[in-house]
Amino acid sequence: MEEQDILNELRKYRSQDLKYEEGYILGSMCTKPHPIARKISEMFFETNLGDPGLFNGTSKLEKEVVSMLGSILHNNNAFGYIISGGTEANLTAMRAFKNISKSKDKKQNIIIPETAHFSFDKARDMMDLNVVRPPLTEYFTMDVKFIRDYVEDSKNEISGIVGIAGCTELGSIDNIYELSKIAVENDILLHVDAAFGGFVIPFLDDKYKLKGYNYDFDFSLNGVSSITIDPHKMGLAPISAGGILFRDNTFKKYLDVDAPYLTEKQQATLIGTRSGVGVASTWGIMKLLGIEGYENLVNESMEKTKHLVKKAREYGFETAIDPVMNIVALKDENKQDTCMKLREENWYVSVCRCVEALRIVVMPHLEIEHIDGFLESLSNTKKY
Numbered sequence: 440m441e442e443q444d445i446l447n448e449l450r451k452y453r454s455q456d457l458k459y460e461e462g463y464i465l466g467s468m469c470t471k472p473h474p475i476a477r478k479i480s481e482m483f484f485e486t487n488l489g490d491p492g493l494f495n496g497t498s499k500l501e502k503e504v505v506s507m508l509g510s511i512l513h514n515n516n517a518f519g520y521i522i523s524g525g526t527e528a529n530l531t532a533m534r535a536f537k538n539i540s541k542s543k544d545k546k547q548n549i550i551i552p553e554t555a556h557f558s559f560d561k562a563r564d565m566m567d568l569n570v571v572r573p574p575l576t577e578y579f580t581m582d583v584k585f586i587r588d589y590v591e592d593s594k595n596e597i598s599g600i601v602g603i604a605g606c607t608e609l610g611s612i613d614n615i616y617e618l619s620k621i622a623v624e625n626d627i628l629l630h631v632d633a634a635f636g637g638f639v640i641p642f643l644d645d646k647y648k649l650k651g652y653n654y655d656f657d658f659s660l661n662g663v664s665s666i667t668i669d670p671h672k673m674g675l676a677p678i679s680a681g682g683i684l685f686r687d688n689t690f691k692k693y694l695d696v697d698a699p700y701l702t703e704k705q706q707a708t709l710i711g712t713r714s715g716v717g718v719a720s721t722w723g724i725m726k727l728l729g730i731e732g733y734e735n736l737v738n739e740s741m742e743k744t745k746h747l748v749k750k751a752r753e754y755g756f757e758t759a760i761d762p763v764m765n766i767v768a769l770k771d772e773n774k775q776d777t778c779m780k781l782r783e784e785n786w787y788v789s790v791c792r793c794v795e796a797l798r799i800v801v802m803p804h805l806e807i808e809h810i811d812g813f814l815e816s817l818s819n820t821k822k823y
């Protein structure tokens with residue numbers, strides 16, 4: 440095939456994809472990457488961080504991005520990687536947990552909430568973790584009193600806890616402050632999955648924070664060992680760009696395996712050959728937007744979230760919980776049926792598992808007119 444024919448053929452496939460800017464994608468935690476990422480992708484498209492000695496500049500960028508994310512998360516000694524996504528980040532954290540527990544002859548008993556992303560189910564299968572699921576509060580966060588009692592009962596031999604800072608379905612945030620205290624008092628590891636919340640909470644204006652809700656989640660809490668934070672969600676980076684940060688580089692030895700034929704003699708990441716595009720794009724977008732840029736992005740999303748909730752209530756729809764961040768769960772006893780009816784009108788909204796509700800993630804690609812159009816369609820699905 441000639442090049443032009445190939446490109447024309449590929450255009451036909453691409454034309455079958457939804458486009459973020461059309462405003463119909465309501466259930467995605469990814470969005471249209473910042474435009475600068477196109478130029479950066481072109482510049483770094485042949486790089487391979489799987490063999491970093493060949494790409495010293497790109498490797499330096501990864502260390503700088505980890506340091507930039509570390510400073511946002513109140514840790515100037517952060518160690519970690521910018522990898523394929525939140526799934527790989529959580530698998531990496533669980534791999535470190537397993538190896539650390541083994542090194543201390545501890546059991547691999549770990550507390551992980553029902554609200555956790557299904558990447559932890561993959562981790563459990565791959566690493567034979569014994570997972571304990573605590574009861575949830577009315578806010579869909581783990582019952583910390585149960586956890587404290589369970590951990591302090593030595594026969595349970597708990598050696599780790601996972602807390603979620605912005606859960607996939609509802610955006611709820613576990614009480615990381617209390618989990619951190621439990622982790623310190625009992626010398627156990629605490630991993631925080633802030634895949635989505637990591638690029639939201641640090642930039643969230645106080646006026647959008649729920650009263651009496653603790654938003655603390657990062658390394659400022661001494662018990663936090665590791666954090667997942669994904670640039671390719673609210674960070675506006677192109678896919679793939681997930682992030683795994685550890686408190687310091689003492690965790691590296693629990694991840695490294697010998698890699699004799701590489702320019703570096705050990706490799707810690709799950710994925711071997713990996714592009715530097717996500718790293719370079721994240722570096723560029725973070726430098727371009729800065730803290731203020733991300734604050735504007737998050738707070739604009741929260742204004743749209745407030746608009747969605749207000750207008751939904753005018754149509755008679757109620758939220759399952761008050762939005763903790765830019766994720767809205769609208770109560771619906773016939774969520775699957777409603778979801779299918781909306782799909783017929785090209786609206787792609789998802790459904791919650793833990794509550795009878797539709798789930799809308801108010802990403803930057805959603806404009807007010809998209810939200811209004813969606814709510815009118817939603818209202819119409821209830822008329823007949």
Ligand SMILES: CC1=C(O)/C(=C\N=C/Cc2ccc(O)cc2)C(COP(=O)(O)O)=CN1
Nearest residue numbers: 467468469524525526556606607632634635
């Ligand atoms: C708290 C948490 C998450 O909400 C999460 C993914 N979430 C949502 C991933 C998603 C993105 C786009 C889309 O259209 C649909 C789903 C992951 C996994 O992240 P991933 O491997 O980058 O997909 C981990 N933790």
